[in-house]
Each structure stands twice: as C-alpha cells, then as structure tokens.
Amino acid sequence: MSHITEKGGGTFQGIKLLLCENPLPPIDQAIAAARSELPRSNYYTEPYSAPLRSLISEQLGISERLIHINAGSELILRQLFDRFGQQVHLLTPTYVLFPEIARHYTETRLSPEKDFAYDLADVVIPEGTTLTVIVNPNNPNGGVFDMASLPELLSRHPKTMFLIDEAFIGLAGKSVTHLVPKYPNLLVTRTLSKAHSLAGFRVGYGIFPEAVADDLNNRNDAYPLARPSQAAAIATLQNEERIQERASQLRLWTEELAVQLRTLGVRTFPTETYFFLADFSPHDASRIADQLRSRNILIKPLNDPVLGPGYMRITTALPEDNRRFIDALREVMSGA
Incomplete structure (x- = not known):
C-alpha cells in the first residue's frame, strides 16, 4: 500500500x-500540557473529548453536535469512504490514500501546464458519483482552490456528498466549515498533524451534518484520544x-x-x-x-x-x- x-x-x-x-x-505550551497529563494517564479523558470539542465549537462557531474527533484524520477519512465511497470523483493528483480506499473512482486531472491551478466552477461530476473529494490546500502540490463555487456545486448535486479535506488549512486557504450547517451533503475534515505539529499525537476531527456526526460519534470509541494528546491539542489551538x-x-x-x-x-x-x-x-x-x-x-x-x-x-x-x-x-x- x-x-x-x-x-x-x-x-x-x-x-x-x-x-x-x-x-x-510542537509548541512549548503543547509539550508542557501533554507532560502535565502523563501522571493522570491511568484515567480516561472526558467522553468524546468534550473539552476539545467545546473549544473547536467555540473557535469555529459550529455546534458541538456537528463535531467528530478521532485518533488522526486518516481514520475519519476511512470511515467516510466506508460510508460514501462507492463511486468517488477525485481532483488528481491528490492524497495517495484516496485512490486506494475508493471502491471506484473517476478523476479530473490538474494540469502542470496551468501550475495545477483549477477553477472549481468547471468541474464536471459524473452521474452516479456518491462522493466528490476536494483537498484544500491540495496535496501533493500545495496549491489553494477558490471555494466560491462550492455552494453552487452542493446545490446542483444534492445526492453527492462533498468531502473537503482541510488537512493543511492552517497554512493557507479559506475554510468552508461555516457552510456545513447549511448543506446536508458537505463534509469537512481537519487534522492537527500539519500546521500544528502534532502528527505523533494523532488528533483529527471533522465537521459534519447532524446525521453523519451522530452516526460516527455513536459508533466510535467514547475515548478516542489519550490524555496527553487531548491536552496538547487544546494548548495548541489556544495559541493559534x-x-x-x-x-x-x-x-x-x-x-x-x-x-x-x-x-x-x-x-x-x-x-x-x-x-x-x-x-x-x-x-x-x-x-x-x-x-x-x-x-x-x-x-x-x-x-x-x-x-x-x-x-x-x-x-x-x-x-x-x-x-x-x-x-x-x-x-x-x-x-x-
């Protein structure tokens, strides 16, 4: 693989x-916070990482109910592909995991002649697509998509779920998390592994419509993060x-x-x-x-x-x- x-x-x-x-x-505050939790590692965290969910909710202006936290965003991405990945449309080149875990996929190629830039208003979603994936900023080239066309795409394809992977949004680009409450077919995933330097702590989260968030949270481990990981994540987000x-x-x-x-x-x-x-x-x-x-x-x-x-x-x-x-x-x- x-x-x-x-x-x-x-x-x-x-x-x-x-x-x-x-x-x-990791920033010094994250290291100190993680270290302080080590002696308490015989205890679970609060269920569903409640303090971290509360902080994310406050910072993004999103209801806590829409937030799903897990041990790294890859696990969340796999969960989403398991549910919606029957027929996937990708903008390629893309994160190498996606073609591997999609059951079937089509692609829109980004061109080196255009420096891998692409206008999302031009994307054609094939009939029968169950999941369209947009990585913003894109991996592997690091370019940013203008997301202004996303609402129109969401409205035009109500039966297609749109996954916006914002793994690198801490570095560049405009987030679309604020659109999730308005569109039942919009999924946004994030990680603290990249801009926030917490790859080894394994902290990922998603902002999803109520039905998807409820399903993932109800089927998930109630304690997805280790105490040091949760503490490091909170300390890092408090020092954005x-x-x-x-x-x-x-x-x-x-x-x-x-x-x-x-x-x-x-x-x-x-x-x-x-x-x-x-x-x-x-x-x-x-x-x-x-x-x-x-x-x-x-x-x-x-x-x-x-x-x-x-x-x-x-x-x-x-x-x-x-x-x-x-x-x-x-x-x-x-x-x-």
Missing part, C-alpha cells in the same frame, strides 16, 4: 523530505497566533528551497504550504531518490503515471537540512 510511505519513515534517522510532517516540534507565525516561517523556508532547486535546473510549482511538486525531468525521480537514500536523505518519487517519472513532492526540512539536501542533490544530478 503506497500510502504507508506517507507515514513517519519508521526508524529512518536521516533527513526526511518525502513526508508532510511539520519539521518544527503562534501557529500562524510558524506557518509564515515554514513558507519562507519552502520558497528558499524551491529557489535552490531551480538553480539546479529543476522545475518547481507554486505552493502556499510547506511542500511543493518538482519535476526533475529528464532525470528519473526514482533513481534520484535511491541515490539520495544512500546519502541518508529520504525522499520518494510521485509515481504518477500521467505526469511521468520526473516528479517528486518535496517537504521543507529545517534550513540546515535543506542545505545538506541541496548539496547531495547537486552531486547526484551532476553524475546522472
């Missing part, structure tokens, strides 16, 4: 640029201004890394996140990745048969690791 390579790289201790992990550690400061720093490092790649003749595509797509053509991305791994740098080819063998998604590391990556890449490409 190729989505396994989206995870934490196992025991790999070198530089990792293939993942969408945030290279910055710090998260936004860090997001700006990450985007700066990302652009600096893209500039360095372009000096090596690599084409990079616009992004508003801390990762981007790069085309190494005429070089083969798989061969480059293999040679970099021998230099203790973990990266992977995109392996998209339509785009071809030159593409990689690259996530920024810390600046000193980015410099080591560029130095190693220069050696690899000069000998290719």
